[in-house]
Amino acid sequence: MEIFPPSVTKLWDEWEVRVLVLISLFLQIVLILLGDRRKYIPTNRIRVILWLGYLAADWIAAVCIGVLSNNQGDCEDDSSQQTNIIRAFWAPFLLLHLGGPDTITAYSMEDNELWLRHLLGLVVQFGGAFYIFLRAWKGMPLNILAIPMFVAGLIKYGERTWALRSASSSRFREAMLPRPDPGPNYAKIMDEHTLQRDQGFSVSFKPVPEPSTKVNCLDRDAPILQVGYSLFKTFKRLFADLILTFQDREDSQSFFHNTTWEKAFAVIEVELAFMYDVLYTKASVTYCRWGHLLRSVSLSFTVSTFVAFLLINKHGYSTIDLIITFLLLVGAIVLEMYAIMVLLSSDWTMLWLSKHKKTLKDKDEMDRANKRWSNSMAQYNLMSFCLQDKPIRWYLGLLQRFSYVYEMLEKHHYKTLIFQHLSDKSKGIKKERSDTNSRNYKELCAGRGDLVLKKEKYNCHSDLGWSVEEDFDQSILLWHIATDLLYYTDHQNQNRSSVKNPDCRTMSKMVSDYMLYLLVMCPFMLPDGIGQIRFQDSCAEAKQFLDDKKLVGEGRTEACQKLLAVNTEVPPLQLKGDKSKSVLFDACRLAKSLQSLEIAEKEKWEMMCDV
Known part of the structure; x- marks a missing residue:
């Protein structure tokens, strides 16, 4: 049939x-x-x-x-x-x-x-x-x-x-490994040294100076495409787990220390656009x-x-x-x-034109940036996810992790804050080539907020240091939830005009949501850990708390107030044990500690933004 x-x-x-x-x-x-x-x-x-x-x-x-x-x-x-x-x-x-x-x-x-x-x-x-x-x-x-x-x-x-x-x-x-370099013929040099010394000559050695590899186009007046391409050739080694030289680092730092945030972001956009083309398109063949x-x-x-x-x-x-x-x-x-x-119309062709004296104006090059990236930053918020008033069915469960939005950076002028923050940190490191300088760079890269908490004007490492000494994924969750709690309760309890620097306040919220997005959606970009388990357990505990308080579907401000009202004198680990990896009420403890700091509102949000 x-x-x-x-x-x-x-x-x-x-x-x-x-x-x-x-x-x-x-x-x-x-x-x-x-x-x-x-x-x-x-x-x-x-x-x-x-x-x-x-x-x-x-x-x-x-x-x-x-x-x-x-x-x-x-x-x-x-x-x-x-x-x-x-x-x-x-x-x-x-x-x-x-x-x-x-x-x-x-x-x-x-x-x-x-x-x-x-x-x-x-x-x-x-x-x-x-x-x-x-x-x-x-x-x-x-x-x-x-x-x-x-x-x-x-x-x-x-x-x-x-x-x-x-x-x-x-x-x-x-493709990026240099050609094998045996260096000067050591055996031959030593044979000649021994022969001349035996003949009675006085022989001494002088260290051979390293040739300078400084790139001339890393000039704040150079075309954006040329600088971006030069940095692309330098920093693409990081994608192959290769290291940079001192000269590479100093050249790039010198450029970014002496340029504007507009040009700095435009250069990075060009650099990443070249990297994208090499990894995901036929650029390596067609150009x-x-x-x-x-x-x-x-x-x-x-x-x-x-x-x-x-x-x-x-x-x-x-x-x-x-x-x-x-x-x-x-x-x-x-x-x-x-x-x-x-x-x-690609950057590769524009680069060729700029190298052949058909240079585009920087303004024209920056206007092309909308074709290089979205000018937005992904946002993922734990409280928003847990406050959903409709239960997620099994066939929507696969999509629940994609409930994030994108926040435009240009709209809120956050690029200025980001650039200034990173530039200030970089300028704080001495530029001499020394072991101390190298250790300073390693300390700066390994820093997870502890350097900020130890600053004299904050001096709160003894109270908050525990939050940045945990595993990296745990610190992200702690500070994300604590930032959310303070963001909504401070906005409710205080007149907006009393917050002298709302940009730092909003910037802290944006960076916090972005870090959670990386933890949930791009865990491969962060150090290995159990971030996914901690996030799931924290979500489960938050939903349980919101259900008990009949807050599902309500506003975030009320939910944050209820969470801060919970007595957290006893650390959750002592009461619950370590079976559940939730950090919800540890974050409440952190938020209360931040509230109790005897510093001005402006300085508190500046500190949170820096962390």
Whole structure:
């Protein structure tokens, strides 16, 4: 007994390949349009669509090649023969689709590690497409036109595989290792030293000064793109777990100490944009001489094939198949032209122009920043999550961790505060090359707020030091909850005008929510720990408390007041033990300690912002 009637089966057999080919083309359009936009459109909708498109594109193209291969067989009549010929012509277009657009080669950095799998896929899929080509060969014009398209498809697929290989962790690190340097011939020098000393000469050694590697373009008057690219070449070593030299550090510090916050952020945006292109796009292939040559060959072959297709005799082919073939050719050309437009308007091209004395004004370069990142900072708030008045069903549980928002930095002028804070910290370190200086830098990098609490004007390390001496993830949760409690209760109990520096107050809240976002959504960016467990247990305890007090669905101010009203004289660990990793009421203790500090409101929020 058949599930589907014969008419439906026949219709599917006729349209199966057609539908798959059109879906594959549609996915390429989606990927090339959205692949680069995720840098500056930080919405989950874009990410989900791009993720689904990235995974489906390869799968659809591979399945389509398999179906085409399976359908190539003995032809019963001329009509079937014509169908096989024109559909075999679609095979190289599927190789083009497997090569993917220039704007995305990897969805995540882990995808780059699969370059060997893609190399195997290149061999297998090219073999399958070539098999289809051979089975359908009848010496017809369409058979001949498939040859240049095979070359274009092989180029595109090869570019993607090479880009993935270049961005893989092992290859990325190898590419930045300097050439082996044995240094001066020590054995030969010592032999000469011994010989001259035995002959009665007085021989002494002078230390060889290290050559200066200072980069001249790290000048506050240099073009933003050149400075950003120079810093990109310097700091990309950190992505390969390599260290920086003293000269690298001093050059970069000197630049940032003598520039404005606007230019500093613009330079960092350029630097990270270059890094993004290298890790997630075909930049390592397309922005080189070989890349330009391959692009020219691919585009010229595709355009030539399109022109020839318009001129050949198409009698006997299905009208629908001809339309699909036309769409594939036009789609390939349009996608290639769009990729060229992206290439010409990219930072890499602008950098080339600036190096050839066609310099853009800094204002023009900073105006391009909206195409480099979103100018926003992700926010995740524990209290907002726990106060949801609707229970999360099982099928929404997978999405509950994505309940975060983005706060625009430009709108609130927080970039100035961030830059000033980091600049002041950096300027506090002496610039001499010495062991003490090196220890100071290590202490600064390892500091987690204890340096702030020890400052003379605060002098509260004895009261609050315990909160920054815990595990890093625990400190994040403690200060996040405590900041939330003070933010809403202070706003309720005090006149807004009495808070002399509302920027520090709001900035503390924003940074606190951002750190929790990193803990929940990007734990791989933080030191190893049990942050996920602590967050879940803290959420569970907060929800239990809010349910008992009938506060679910109510405002955050009332919830914060109720939490601060709980007696926390006895440390929670003594009463509950350490089975639960919740830090909710430890954070309440921290908030009360902050409230009791005998410092001005302004200084308190400045301290919290610094921590």
